[in-house]
Amino acid sequence: MFKVKVYITLRESVLDPQGSAVRSSLHALSYNEVQEVRIGKYLELTLEKNENVDARVKEMCEKLLANTVIEDYRYEIEEVVPS
Amino acid sequence: MRFACIVFPGSNCDVDMYHAIRDELGEEVEYVWHTETDLDRFDGILLPGGFSYGDYLRCGAIARFSNVMEAVKKAAAEGKPVLGVCNGFQVLLEAGLLPGAMRRNENLKFICRPVTLVVENNQTMFTTGYEASQEITIPVAHGEGNYYCDEELLKTLEANKQIVFKYKDNPNGSISDIAGITNEQGNVLGMMPHPERAVDQLLGSNDGLQLFKSILRTWREAHVVTS
Numbered sequence: 001m002f003k004v005k006v007y008i009t010l011r012e013s014v015l016d017p018q019g020s021a022v023r024s025s026l027h028a029l030s031y032n033e034v035q036e037v038r039i040g041k042y043l044e045l046t047l048e049k050n051e052n053v054d055a056r057v058k059e060m061c062e063k064l065l066a067n068t069v070i071e072d073y074r075y076e077i078e079e080v081v082p083s
Numbered sequence: 084m085r086f087a088c089i090v091f092p093g094s095n096c097d098v099d100m101y102h103a104i105r106d107e108l109g110e111e112v113e114y115v116w117h118t119e120t121d122l123d124r125f126d127g128i129l130l131p132g133g134f135s136y137g138d139y140l141r142c143g144a145i146a147r148f149s150n151v152m153e154a155v156k157k158a159a160a161e162g163k164p165v166l167g168v169c170n171g172f173q174v175l176l177e178a179g180l181l182p183g184a185m186r187r188n189e190n191l192k193f194i195c196r197p198v199t200l201v202v203e204n205n206q207t208m209f210t211t212g213y214e215a216s217q218e219i220t221i222p223v224a225h226g227e228g229n230y231y232c233d234e235e236l237l238k239t240l241e242a243n244k245q246i247v248f249k250y251k252d253n254p255n256g257s258i259s260d261i262a263g264i265t266n267e268q269g270n271v272l273g274m275m276p277h278p279e280r281a282v283d284q285l286l287g288s289n290d291g292l293q294l295f296k297s298i299l300r301t302w303r304e305a306h307v308v309t310s
Contacts, residue, residue, distance in 0.1 A: 010186075013233075014186065014231060015186075015189070015256075017186070017187050017188070017189050017190070017191050017229075017256070018187060018191065021191055064140070064144060064145075064148070065140070067141055067144065067177070067184050069183065069184035069231070069232075070184040070186060070231055
């Protein structure tokens with residue numbers, strides 16, 4: 001089995017209105033040291049063992065999970081042994 | 084002219100679209116469920132607004148993989164008019180039938196009110212009924228209508244006259260005030276405002292009706308032989 005953690009964020013060049021709103025809120029609470037907030041998505045996938053796990057996950061990200069026009073993605077693959 | 088009104092799980096402007104075509108335009112229209120694979124019997128395709136698949140993941144991201152979308156792509160390739168409104172526009176972007184992407188509104192609020200649009204291109208099959216630069220009133224209702232594309236694509240859209248409608252007072256932060264664009268061939272239009280909700284003065288405006296009349300006129304010029 002594999003556990004895959006996928007992180008999707010808006011590209012650096014794309015304005016993140018949610019992040020800006022949260023930054024303003026943090027400033028209102030006096031956390032003035034916060035310079036930028038970027039909000040993204042975190043997905044956890046559990047996969048059956050297969051040989052092409054990296055290529056398959058990349059394909060899933062490109063095809064469905066991320067919109068590569070505005071979003072970047074990265075992922076971590078971890079092999080888990082069922083107990 | 085025979086229209087298909089595509090219905091996804093979560094579409095909620097399909098009835099408005101159906102009403103606009105049948106009752107106001109006086110043409111044939113049929114609801115088509117997302118599982119259908121054949122649209123050959125239709126002359127025009129309508130993708131209504133709503134929340135297809137609950138907007139899970141991203142607006143339109145799941146709907147684009149519906150069976151019916153292959154048939155929509157085929158119809159688009161054949162040059163048939165394809166109109167995507169609001170969520171329909173988002174589906175067309177996710178499906179790659181139109182370029183660019185949609186972001187959350189700049190102010191993060193769901194906006195639901197009439198807005199003034201400027202007709203940027205009245206030479207498309209969707210807009211011949213309007214004057215150049217005409218200002219029209221059409222309602223918007225969306226939380227993610229902030230159109231984005233990079234500078235290079237924006238220049239291409241401008242050069243090809245693919246920008247059809249612009250907002251007079253940009254409500255959502257869309258790049259270059261864009262409210263609606265076509266594909267390069269000009270037969271696929273995506274727009275965030277709802278022309279189907281502006282087809283009778285009872286609704287506050289009938290400025291949207293000309294869009295449907297324009298489609299019909301173009302189709303008749305190409306298909307109906309007059310003696």
